[in-house]
Amino acid sequence: MNRFAIPLALFAALVLVFAVALKRAPEKQFVRSALIGKPAAEFTLPDLMNPGGTVDSRSFKGKWVLLNVWGTWCYECRAENPQLLAIRQAGRVAVVGLNYKDEDEAARQWLKELGNPFDAVAVDKEGRVAIDYGVYGAPETFLINPQGIIVHKVVSVITPDLWQTQLLPMIEGRAK
Amino acid sequence: MIPEIGQFAMILALLLAAVQAFFGIAGPWRAHQRWMQTVYPAVAGQFVMLALAFGCLIWSFVHNDFSVRMVAGHSNSALPVYYRVAAAWGNHEGSLLFWVFVLSMWTLTVAAFATSLPRPFVARVLGVLGVISFGFLLFSLATSNPFERLQPTPPDGIDLNPVLQDFGLTIHPPMLYVGYVGFSVAFAFACAAMLEGKLDQTWARWTRPWTTVAWMFLTVGIALGSWWAYYELGWGGYWAWDPVENSILMPWLLGTALIHSLSVTDKRGLFKSWTLLLAIMTFSFCLLATFMVRSGVLVSVHSFASDPARGIFILAFLVLSIGGALTLYVWRAPLLRSEAGFDLISREAFLLFNNILLVVATAVIFGGTMAPFISDLMGLGTLSVGSPYFNPMFLLPVLPLLALVSLGTFARWKRGALRESRQRILGSLVLAVLLGAAISLGIYGSRSLLAPLGVILGVWIIGSALIDPIDRLRRGLSIAPAVLGMTLAHIGLGVITIGLTTMEFSRQERDIAMAPGQQVDLPPYTFRMQGVEDVDGPNYRAAQARIEVLKHGKPETVLLPQRRDYWVQQQSLAEAALGVSWRRDLLATMGDKVGQGAWSLRVQVRPLMRLLWLGAALMAIGGFLATLDRRYRRQREVVSAPVPGTAPNPPVRSVEA
Numbered sequence: 077m078n079r080f081a082i083p084l085a086l087f088a089a090l091v092l093v094f095a096v097a098l099k100r101a102p103e104k105q106f107v108r109s110a111l112i113g114k115p116a117a118e119f120t121l122p123d124l125m126n127p128g129g130t131v132d133s134r135s136f137k138g139k140w141v142l143l144n145v146w147g148t149w150c151y152e153c154r155a156e157n158p159q160l161l162a163i164r165q166a167g168r169v170a171v172v173g174l175n176y177k178d179e180d181e182a183a184r185q186w187l188k189e190l191g192n193p194f195d196a197v198a199v200d201k202e203g204r205v206a207i208d209y210g211v212y213g214a215p216e217t218f219l220i221n222p223q224g225i226i227v228h229k230v231v232s233v234i235t236p237d238l239w240q241t242q243l244l245p246m247i248e249g250r251a252k
Numbered sequence: 253m254i255p256e257i258g259q260f261a262m263i264l265a266l267l268l269a270a271v272q273a274f275f276g277i278a279g280p281w282r283a284h285q286r287w288m289q290t291v292y293p294a295v296a297g298q299f300v301m302l303a304l305a306f307g308c309l310i311w312s313f314v315h316n317d318f319s320v321r322m323v324a325g326h327s328n329s330a331l332p333v334y335y336r337v338a339a340a341w342g343n344h345e346g347s348l349l350f351w352v353f354v355l356s357m358w359t360l361t362v363a364a365f366a367t368s369l370p371r372p373f374v375a376r377v378l379g380v381l382g383v384i385s386f387g388f389l390l391f392s393l394a395t396s397n398p399f400e401r402l403q404p405t406p407p408d409g410i411d412l413n414p415v416l417q418d419f420g421l422t423i424h425p426p427m428l429y430v431g432y433v434g435f436s437v438a439f440a441f442a443c444a445a446m447l448e449g450k451l452d453q454t455w456a457r458w459t460r461p462w463t464t465v466a467w468m469f470l471t472v473g474i475a476l477g478s479w480w481a482y483y484e485l486g487w488g489g490y491w492a493w494d495p496v497e498n499s500i501l502m503p504w505l506l507g508t509a510l511i512h513s514l515s516v517t518d519k520r521g522l523f524k525s526w527t528l529l530l531a532i533m534t535f536s537f538c539l540l541a542t543f544m545v546r547s548g549v550l551v552s553v554h555s556f557a558s559d560p561a562r563g564i565f566i567l568a569f570l571v572l573s574i575g576g577a578l579t580l581y582v583w584r585a586p587l588l589r590s591e592a593g594f595d596l597i598s599r600e601a602f603l604l605f606n607n608i609l610l611v612v613a614t615a616v617i618f619g620g621t622m623a624p625f626i627s628d629l630m631g632l633g634t635l636s637v638g639s640p641y642f643n644p645m646f647l648l649p650v651l652p653l654l655a656l657v658s659l660g661t662f663a664r665w666k667r668g669a670l671r672e673s674r675q676r677i678l679g680s681l682v683l684a685v686l687l688g689a690a691i692s693l694g695i696y697g698s699r700s701l702l703a704p705l706g707v708i709l710g711v712w713i714i715g716s717a718l719i720d721p722i723d724r725l726r727r728g729l730s731i732a733p734a735v736l737g738m739t740l741a742h743i744g745l746g747v748i749t750i751g752l753t754t755m756e757f758s759r760q761e762r763d764i765a766m767a768p769g770q771q772v773d774l775p776p777y778t779f780r781m782q783g784v785e786d787v788d789g790p791n792y793r794a795a796q797a798r799i800e801v802l803k804h805g806k807p808e809t810v811l812l813p814q815r816r817d818y819w820v821q822q823q824s825l826a827e828a829a830l831g832v833s834w835r836r837d838l839l840a841t842m843g844d845k846v847g848q849g850a851w852s853l854r855v856q857v858r859p860l861m862r863l864l865w866l867g868a869a870l871m872a873i874g875g876f877l878a879t880l881d882r883r884y885r886r887q888r889e890v891v892s893a894p895v896p897g898t899a900p901n902p903p904v905r906s907v908e909a
Contacts, residue, residue: 080585083529084578087536091571093622097629098563151324151406 112229116143116220117208121198124175124183131172131198140169140247141220144194144234145206147178148186150214156233160193163239168247169219173197176206176214219243255320255399258308262349262393265301265356268294269386272359276379277447280372288375295363295378298385299356306340306353309398313340319405322346322398328409330791331417338422345398347425351542352388354426354433355381362437362462369458376444377437384436387569395562417791417818420480428473432503432538434466438510439535442528443577446584451524456517459531461879463514464737467507468875474500475868482861483828490864493642498621499541502614506534509610512603520665522600525585526607532581536574537614542566594666602660609656612649620645654709654749657742658684658716676719684712691750696758696859706753713746737878744870751863759858763843767850778802779811779840779855792816794827797851799840801831811840815851837861 116133123129144160146153164171173194175183180199187197200206209218219228227246230238272294279287309322313336318324326346327339341350359381366374392398441459445451477500482490491497510530517527594600620637627635658680662673688708692698717739721731731739760774771780782798794814801808811829818825831838836859843852 078582078586080525081582083533084575084582087574087578091567091575093626093629094563094567094570097625098567151408151410154406155402155404 111210111218111226114226115224116141116218116226117205119198119200119205119208121174121200121205124173124180124197124199125187125192127180131196133172133198136170136172136220137224138222140222141218142169142171142243143174143209143218143220144171145174145176145209145211145214145216147176147214148182149178152233153215154190156215157190157193159234159236159239161191162236163234164193164195168244170195174205174209174211175199176211177201177203219246254308254311254315255317255401258305258312259393259397259399261301261305261308262389262399265298265305265352266386266389266393268298268301269382269389272298272382273379273386274382276375276377276382279375279379280447283372288371291375291378291382292363294382295356295359299360302349302353302356306349309346309349310337310340312399313337316409318407318409319401320398321400321402324402324406324409326409328791331409332790334422335417341425341429342421345392345396345400347429348388348392348396349398350426351429351433352385352392354429355385355388355436357430358434358437359385362440366458373444373448376447377440380440380443381436384440384573387573391562391565391569395565418480418484420476420484424473424476424480427469427476428500431466431468431470431473432500432541434462434469435503435507435531435535435538437462437466438531439577442531443580446528446577446580449584449587451528451588453518453521456514456527457884460511460514460518461881461884463507463510463531464875464879467504467511468872468879470500470504470507471868471872471875474504475865475872479865483830493617493620493637493639495621498617499537502617503534503537503541505610505614505617506530506537509607509614510534512606512610516600516603520594520600522594523604523607524588525581528585528588529581530607532574532577536570536577539570539574597663598667599660599663599665602656602663605656606653606660609649609653613646613653616645616649617642651705651709654713654745657745658709658712661716661720661742676716680715680719681712684708684715687711692754692757696754698754698757700757703753703757707750710746710749710753713749714743717742717746732881732883733877734881734883737874737876737881739874740877741871741874744867744872744874746867747863747870748867751860751867754860755858755864759856761854761856763852763854765846765850765852767848770850772855774855774857776804777808777838777857778805781853784849784851787814789816792818792825795842795845795851797840797842797853799829799853799855801838809838811838813840813842813853815842815844832862834862835859 118133120130120132123131142160142163144156146156160171163169171194173196175197178199178201183197183199187194198205203211209216213231215233217230217234218226219230221227228243230243232238234243272291275287275290275294278284279291311317312320312323313327314333316323316327316329316336318327322340322343322345326343327336331339340346359378362381363374363378366377438459441455441462445455477497478490481492510527513523513527513530516523620641623637624635659677662677685708688711689704691711692704692707696703698704721735721739724731762772762774764772766772766781768781768783771778773779778801780800780802782800784795784797787794787796794816796812796814799811799813801811809831811831813829814827816825816827817823826841826843828839828841836857839854839856839858841854843854846852
C-alpha cells in the first residue's frame with residue numbers, strides 16, 4: 077500500500093460521512109418539529125375581526141385546519157396572501173390566522189387591502205400561543221387534522237406547488 | 253435591468269472560466285503556444301465580468317431594488333448606505349459571488365506578477381484556478397443566484413440582521429475571503445507542479461510569497477472576527493469554538509504549517525511531498541469551511557437543510573477538486589526525493605515538530621467539530637462539544653509548540669547541537685522565567701499554575717525572537733525583510749500568549765441588576781449606574797445606560813451601553829460599551845429591564861485584552877514584511893534569465909527551450 081494514498085483514503089471516508097449526512101438532512105428537517113403527530117395546543121384568543129370577541133381553537137374540531145402564523149411586519153406573508161386566498165376559496169380546509177406580535181389596526185388595514193384569506197384571525201400579541209407551537213418566525217403554517225393532531229409544519233411561504241404536492245395529498249389521505 | 257446585466261456578466265464569466273481552465277491545462281499538455289496565450293485574456297475578461305456582476309449586486313443594494321430577492325431579504329431602506337453595501341456579502345448568495353470575485357482578483361494578480369515564471373507552469377496554475385472558479389460560478393448560478401427576482405415586489409426589505417450591522421462586518425468577511433481564497437494560489441501551484449511531475453526548490457520559492465500574503469489576510473480576518481464577536485455580540489466572548497470559527501481556524505493553522513514547511517523546502521530541498529500535501533490540505537480546509545458553513549450539515553438549523561441540492565453540489569465539487577488533487581498526489585508524490593538529510597536538533601527538525609504539532613492541533617479541532625455531527629449521524633444522540641474539550645485538548649499540542657518556537661529560533665540549518673547557543677538559550681530562559689513570573693504572580697497575582705507558564709513562554713518567545721536581530725544590529729549588519737517579518741510575527745505570537753493567559757486568568761465579571769444610583773465593585777474599579785435614557789438610531793430605538801467607572805474612588809471613564817430594539821427585524825440587541833486602555837478593557841453590557849428602573853447588566857474588567865489584537869496585527873505586519881524580501885524577486889530574475897542551471901533543479905521548459 078502506497079503511503080501517499082493515505083490522505084486520499086481519509087478524504088474518501090470523510091466524503092462518505094458527508095454524503096450520508098446530506099441524504100439524511102431532509103428527513104431530519106421534517107422530524108424537526110417535535111409537534112408533528114401531537115395534539116395541537118388549544119387556545120382562546122381575542123378575535124381580530126370582531127373586537128371584543130374571541131377565537132376558540134376547539135370550534136374547528138372535526139375540520140381540517142390550516143393555522144397560518146403571520147404579521148404585517150413579515151414581507152413574505154404578503155407574498156403568501158394570494159395563495160391563502162386561493163386555498164380558502166377551494167374550501168378544503170378552514171384557514172385560521174394567528175396574527176403574531178402585531179398591531180391590530182395595521183393588521184386589519186392589511187387584510188382590507190390585500191383580501192382576507194382567513195375564516196378567523198386570532199390575535200397573539202405577546203406570542204404566548206406561538207411558543208406552544210414552537211414558532212420562531214413568520215410565515216409558519218401548521219396543518220391540523222379533524223382529530224386536532226398536527227400533521228405537518230411548513231416553515232416558509234406556501235407556494236401553489238407545495239399546496240398541490242404536499243398539503244393537499246395529506247388532506248385527501250393520498251400521502252402515507 | 254441592472255440585476256439582469258449582473259447575471260449575464262456572471263454567465264459570461266462562467267464561460268471564460270471554462271476557457272481558462274481548458275487552455276490552461278491542455279495548452280502545456282499539448283505544448284501548444286497559442287492555447288497557452290489564450291489563458292491570459294480569459295483571466296482578464298473573467299475579472300472584468302465578475303467585477304461588473306458584483307458591482308451590479310452592490311448597485312441593487314444601494315438603490316434599494318427590492319425586486320431582487322437578496323436585497324429584499326437582507327436590506328432595508330432605513331439601513332445606512334454603508335451597511336447596504338456590506339449587506340451585499342452578508343448573505344449566502346452574495347458571499348458566493350464575492351468569493352469568485354476575490355478568486356478572479358487573485359488569478360489576475362498571478363497572471364500579472366508571475367511573468368518571469370516558465371510559461372507552461374503559469375498556464376497550468378491559471379488553468380487550475382480556472383477549474384475552481386468554474387465550479388463556484390456554476391454552483392452560484394445553478395443553486396444560489398444572487399440576482400433572483402421576487403414577485404410581487406415587496407415595498408421594503410426585511411433588513412440586515414442587526415448583529416451584522418457593524419463596522420466589523422463590513423471588513424471582516426472580505427479579509428477572510430481574500431485570505432482563504434488566497435490559499436487557492438498555493439493549491440494551484442501544487443497542482444501545477446504535480447501535473448508537470450517536477451517539484452524543486454525554486455517551486456517552493458515561487459509559492460512562498462503567495463502563501464504568506466494569503467496567511468496575512470486570514471490572520472487579519474480571524475482577528476477582526478474575534479474582535480467583532482468581542483464587542484458586537486456584547487458579552488465579552490472573543491472565541492467560542494463554534495463550528496464556523498473552527499472552520500476558519502483550521503486553514504489558518506495548516507497555512508501556518510505550510511509557511512514553515514515551504515521555508516524548509518525552499519532553503520534545504522526537504523519535505524517536498526509533505527509541503528505539497530500541506531498546500532492541498534490547506535486549501536481543502538478552506539473549501540471544507542465553505543461547505544460546512546454553507547451546506548448546513550453542521551449548523552443544520554433551518555438556514556440550509558431546506559435545500560439539499562446545494563449540499564450535494566458542493567460535495568460533488570469537493571470530490572472533484574480535492575479528490576482530484578489527492579489522486580494526483582498518490583501518483584506524483586512518490587517521484588519526489590529529498591536529497592539531503594538533517595540532524596535531530598537542526599532547524600529542519602524543529603520545523604518538522606512545528607508542522608506535526610500544528611497538524612495535531614488542527615486534528616483536535618476537526619475531531620471536536622465533527623464529533624457531534626458523527627454522533628448524531630450514527631444515532632448515538634446529540635453530543636455537545638465545547639470549551640471543556642477544546643481548551644485543554646488544544647493546549648496539549650500548542651504548549652510544546654510555544655516552547656519549541658523559542659528553541660527553534662536558536663537552531664541552525666542542517667547542523668545539530670544547540671551547544672553554541674546554550675548561553676543564549678539559558679540566558680533568555682532565565683530572563684523569561686523571572687519576568688514572566690513577576691508579571692503573572694507579582695502584578696496580577698495569579699494562583700493557577702498555567703498562568704505564569706503561559707506568560708513565561710510568551711516572554712521567552714519575544715526574547716529569543718529578538719536576540720538574533722539585535723545581535724546583527726550591534727555588529728552593524730542589515731536585517732533582511734524576511735528575517736524582520738519572521739521576528740515580528742513571532743513577537744506577535746508571544747504578545748498574544750501573554751495577553752491571552754493573563755486576561756483569561758485574571759479577568760473579573762459580574763452579572764447584576766442595577767438601578768440608577770447603585771454600584772458594584774470589581775477591585776480596584778467601581779461601576780456606578782447613573783441613569784438610563786432613550787436614544788434614537790436610524791433603524792432602531794435604544795435605552796442607554798450611563799455608567800461611571802471609578803478607580804480607587806477616582807473617576808476613570810464613563811460607559812454608555814445600549815439595549816437596542818431594531819424595529820424592522822423586531823430584534824433586541826445589546827450594544828456593549830468599552831473603556832479601553834493598554835492595561836485593561838472595561839466592559840458594560842445591558843440585558844433586559846428587570847422592573848422599577850433596574851436593568852440587568854454585565855460588567856467586566858479584562859486586563860491586557862488589547863494585546864490579543866496587537867499580537868495579531870504584529871503577525872500580519874510580519875507576514876507582509878516577509879513577502880517584501882528581495883530573495884523572491886531576485887529569484888524571478890534568475891529564472892527568467894536564459895541561463896539554466898543557476899537553480900539546483902531548473903524547471904522543465906520543454907516549449908520555450
